[in-house]
Amino acid sequence: MVKKESKQICSVGVAFVFLSSFLAMFFGMGTYFMFSISGNDSYIAAIIGSVLSILLFLVFKYIYFNNTEENIYELTKSLYGKKIGYIINSFLFLAFVIISSIVLFNLTNFLNVEYLPDTNANFIKAIILVTIIYISSKSLSEIVRVNQIFSYINIILIFIDICGLFSKVNFKYLEPINCFGKSCMFKSIGLYLVLSIVPYMMLLITSKNNIIESEKEKTSSVINRTVILTNVIQIVIILMTILILGKDFISVFRFPEYIALKQFTLFNILERVENVLALNFYFNSISFLSFLFYYMISFLPDLKIKKWYSIILSIVIVIITSLLFHEGISFASIASKYLIYVILIGILLPILLIFVKLRISNKKQKIS
Amino acid sequence: MKKYIVILLILVIIFNGLTGIRELTDLAIVKAIGIDMSDDGEIIFTAIVTDTSSKEKVNSGDVYSSKGSSVQEAARNMVDISPKKLYIAHLETLVISEEIAKEHLENSLDFFIRDNEGSNTFYLFVANEHSAEEIINVINEEKVDMVSFLESTQKYKGDANLQTLNDVVKGILEDGTQMTANSMSIEDKKILIDDMAYFDNWNMKGYLTKQESILYNMLLNHTQFFITSIGEGDDLIVAEVTSCKTKYSINKETKNCIDIKLNINANITQTGKNIKLNDAESIESIQKTIEEDINEKINNFYKKIKEEYKVDILSLGNLLYRKKNKLFDNPNYLEELDINVQTKVKISNQGGVKKVW
Numbered sequence: 001m002v003k004k005e006s007k008q009i010c011s012v013g014v015a016f017v018f019l020s021s022f023l024a025m026f027f028g029m030g031t032y033f034m035f036s037i038s039g040n041d042s043y044i045a046a047i048i049g050s051v052l053s054i055l056l057f058l059v060f061k062y063i064y065f066n067n068t069e070e071n072i073y074e075l076t077k078s079l080y081g082k083k084i085g086y087i088i089n090s091f092l093f094l095a096f097v098i099i100s101s102i103v104l105f106n107l108t109n110f111l112n113v114e115y116l117p118d119t120n121a122n123f124i125k126a127i128i129l130v131t132i133i134y135i136s137s138k139s140l141s142e143i144v145r146v147n148q149i150f151s152y153i154n155i156i157l158i159f160i161d162i163c164g165l166f167s168k169v170n171f172k173y174l175e176p177i178n179c180f181g182k183s184c185m186f187k188s189i190g191l192y193l194v195l196s197i198v199p200y201m202m203l204l205i206t207s208k209n210n211i212i213e214s215e216k217e218k219t220s221s222v223i224n225r226t227v228i229l230t231n232v233i234q235i236v237i238i239l240m241t242i243l244i245l246g247k248d249f250i251s252v253f254r255f256p257e258y259i260a261l262k263q264f265t266l267f268n269i270l271e272r273v274e275n276v277l278a279l280n281f282y283f284n285s286i287s288f289l290s291f292l293f294y295y296m297i298s299f300l301p302d303l304k305i306k307k308w309y310s311i312i313l314s315i316v317i318v319i320i321t322s323l324l325f326h327e328g329i330s331f332a333s334i335a336s337k338y339l340i341y342v343i344l345i346g347i348l349l350p351i352l353l354i355f356v357k358l359r360i361s362n363k364k365q366k367i368s
Numbered sequence: 369m370k371k372y373i374v375i376l377l378i379l380v381i382i383f384n385g386l387t388g389i390r391e392l393t394d395l396a397i398v399k400a401i402g403i404d405m406s407d408d409g410e411i412i413f414t415a416i417v418t419d420t421s422s423k424e425k426v427n428s429g430d431v432y433s434s435k436g437s438s439v440q441e442a443a444r445n446m447v448d449i450s451p452k453k454l455y456i457a458h459l460e461t462l463v464i465s466e467e468i469a470k471e472h473l474e475n476s477l478d479f480f481i482r483d484n485e486g487s488n489t490f491y492l493f494v495a496n497e498h499s500a501e502e503i504i505n506v507i508n509e510e511k512v513d514m515v516s517f518l519e520s521t522q523k524y525k526g527d528a529n530l531q532t533l534n535d536v537v538k539g540i541l542e543d544g545t546q547m548t549a550n551s552m553s554i555e556d557k558k559i560l561i562d563d564m565a566y567f568d569n570w571n572m573k574g575y576l577t578k579q580e581s582i583l584y585n586m587l588l589n590h591t592q593f594f595i596t597s598i599g600e601g602d603d604l605i606v607a608e609v610t611s612c613k614t615k616y617s618i619n620k621e622t623k624n625c626i627d628i629k630l631n632i633n634a635n636i637t638q639t640g641k642n643i644k645l646n647d648a649e650s651i652e653s654i655q656k657t658i659e660e661d662i663n664e665k666i667n668n669f670y671k672k673i674k675e676e677y678k679v680d681i682l683s684l685g686n687l688l689y690r691k692k693n694k695l696f697d698n699p700n701y702l703e704e705l706d707i708n709v710q711t712k713v714k715i716s717n718q719g720g721v722k723k724v725w
Binding site for chain 2: 117262263311
């Protein structure tokens with residue numbers, strides 16, 4: 001697919017990039033891993049983790065506002081030179097490939113388990129990837145706009161979810177507090193922190209040069225507010241799931257958030273609408289995968305076959321998912337073991353290298 | 369590129385979209401299911417399939433029965449006698465035989481918990497002294513709307529509750545909690561919601577009495593309305609409880625005692641000729657009589673739970689667990705645990721009648 005010239009993006013569009021990415025990263029993965037580590041204490045882990053992750057976000061924000069290049073890959077090359085820059089970018093690229101595979105399998109698994117149990121998972125993957133290929137064939141501004149629409153729908157759906165589930169809440173499920181021990185709590189906090197790195201990374205998909213001139217000033221505050229909103233939404237999702245299902249029931253299900261949605265009832269009239277409400281899980285993952293694809297395609301060289309990149313990438317990702325993961329439970333155990341290392345080595349390490357170099361060069365510039 | 373995407377979409381639809389389709393008319397919508405175990409250890413699966421073609425037959429349908437080595441196999445074998453595949457998303461009632469409840473509940477319920485179509489919000493019943501198949505047949509013949517029937521019993525009698533399968537499974541999984549389930553039997557070819565069954569983990573142990581079922585539902589806030597009678601003949605007091613709220617806390621002085629506080633609002637609906645309701649004092653005295661009576665009933669019930677049933681159906685252990693009480697570490701905590709019941713009754717309505725006769 002040929003990428004068209006990037007048009008200008010509004011500040012809200014930029015900020016919403018990590019809203020859907022964040023929710024996609026946690027649905028069926030982050031929350032599932034956290035629940036299996038820290039059970040009903042996961043909401044405490046999420047609160048502490050979100051505070052720490054907001055601090056970590058400052059690193060990404062610093063890079064974003066000091067990036068004078070078109071994208072993160074160009075910035076790496078300008079900071080470290082072509083060869084080392086290419087190696088660092090390769091780390092990022094490989095991490096995105098693995099994360100895309102994990103997100104794709106997670107979404108496929110969800111649809112396969114809860115909606116289409118009789119359907120071959122590869123067909124579900126094909127349907128998802130067709131959408132992704134189409135979206136990622138567009139320019140960045142169009143991808144961001146699609147995500148913006150999804151994000152508004154998400155926020156409305158989440159608000160409806162909370163209204164319809166509030167009557168099912170049982171506060172006794174929060175007790176006993178810290179029953180899993182401090183080490184589990186720390187693990188869970190760490191997990192939240194590490195998983196939040198990927199959505200924050202999505203911010204760097206754009207550079208400040210892409211933002212509409214008139215909105216550049218307010219971009220920083222819009223991003224800050226959205227980061228806080230995103231973390232609050234994620235904490236609420238975790239908390240509501242615990243309050244509805246309780247720690248023992250949560251551990252039974254692969255997608256506890258969806259099972260909690262099944263309890264939805266609004267004024268005793270609107271019931272059994274979990275499939276409609278669960279649309280936001282689908283939208284988030286689609287948006288997130290589109291960003292990941294855009295990132296990956298940006299890394300690849302500008303060759304004649306560039307228009308086929310998204311299809312080639314799709315095939316590669318389908319092959320990886322087929323080789324690595326076979327079904328939901330084994331996927332969760334593999335992903336929970338290795339995803340953290342993929343993020344730490346593939347994303348955090350390059351980002352810290354970029355951050356350190358950028359800071360040094362900025363200081364030098366100031367001195368000179 | 370667009371044409372490739374279109375081709376791909378068409379391929380996806382051709383190769384898959386139409387093969388898995390299930391038309392509404394092809395669904396055998398199941399309203400109630402009964403599960404028994406045959407003498408040779410096979411599962412007998414009985415289902416009422418709703419007749420969607422007739423508006424008059426809203427609460428009835430056709431009963432099908434099949435056998436298999438598992439619940440899933442038995443359900444699938446139904447295709448031999450009914451051409452449609454069962455669709456259990458609208459299941460309202462699941463009736464299990466006593467044998468299943470006593471020995472095979474875990475394996476049988478697993479099928480329903482795993483099922484992705486249903487929401488597990490149907491009601492579970494134990495077939496008391498009858499097979500589940502018999503009960504299912506009577507439900508269908510008598511066109512019983514089980515949901516309304518259960519709701520009425522819970523609302524006006526208080527000896528049944530509205531716990532769904534999810535609640536029941538939660539009860540089993542939660543620390544320091546044992547579950548109960550409603551039971552059903554047949555009397556004069558009519559369906560009867562009978563005494564509640566109590567369980568020890570996944571195994572049914574026995575039945576509570578009617579009175580105990582009411583006390584159980586009252587203590588677990590499962591019911592708001594029930595009738596309590598004190599004395600007899602000329603000393604009779606009949607009170608209709610209109611609201612009941614129970615709160616639990618661990619006694620601050622003795623850590624192996626749980627304080628149970630009940631706040632009850634009641635109406636006097638019938639009295640014997642010796643009972644006067646003419647002034648505030650007499651009403652207060654009746655309130656006290658009801659309080660003492662309920663306290664005594666609860667204490668006797670708890671004594672029976674401790675000594676005879678030996679199963680923590682009141683979830684007192686769960687409170688100990690949640691409050692990190694050390695007593696919970698003892699597997700026989702129930703033997704050492706006492707209760708202190710404090711009932712507060714308020715008579716808000718004496719029927720607007722001054723007794724002058």
